[in-house]
Amino acid sequence: MTEAIVRLTDVVKNYRKGRERVEVLHELSLEIERGEFCALMGPSGSGKTTLLNLIGGLDQPTSGSVEVNGQQIDRLGSRALARWRAGHVGFIFQFYNLMPMLNAQRNVELPLLLKKMSGKERHERARTALEIVGLADRARHLPRELSGGQEQRVAIARAIVSDPDVLLADEPTGDLDRATAEEILDLLNTLNERHGKTILMVTHDPAAAERAGRRVQLDKGRLLETA
16 A cells, blocks of 8 residues: 655645735645655645645645654754754755855755764765766865756755655756756656655756656645646
């Protein structure tokens, strides 16, 4: 029996804009199975990034529940949520958010600073993550010495170094040319198929979405269809 690793139930998310209440997500329910590669599509303003942030514990729903790997994260306080994020979710962004003064190795090690482990163990785990993304030979290079595709690979290594339950990718190929984007999508497919990572990827790119095993469409905060 397939297990749902992400389960959202009747999720509503509202924001205040002056005196106006803006409802971004409307009683949305969604399940993502363990080991699934799911693409989340929809026009700008449809609620894709909001949904990603709720699953990653970066935001809280107004109502409804968000459960990831058996943990109902909408019930956690801010400190407990920060600890949970450090061990269970890896984030990949369109803009790589690497520290410019740190080399690739040190950038990948950053999430491990929140964990109780020796410097040697951090180094070894970061080295393994760089090997998985094919950049072991660039470990001592600064971000400015890397191409855009290599920077995104470092960012992916940083996302997987804690062995998270779920990878959340927000337009991971949006700043890349087509050839480099295909390389990054190949890597995401490898992480999904060979390493069993559950991936939820926000994208505007139909070609990128086709690489996922399932596509979910959002429009104005409502789930329209899955494929």
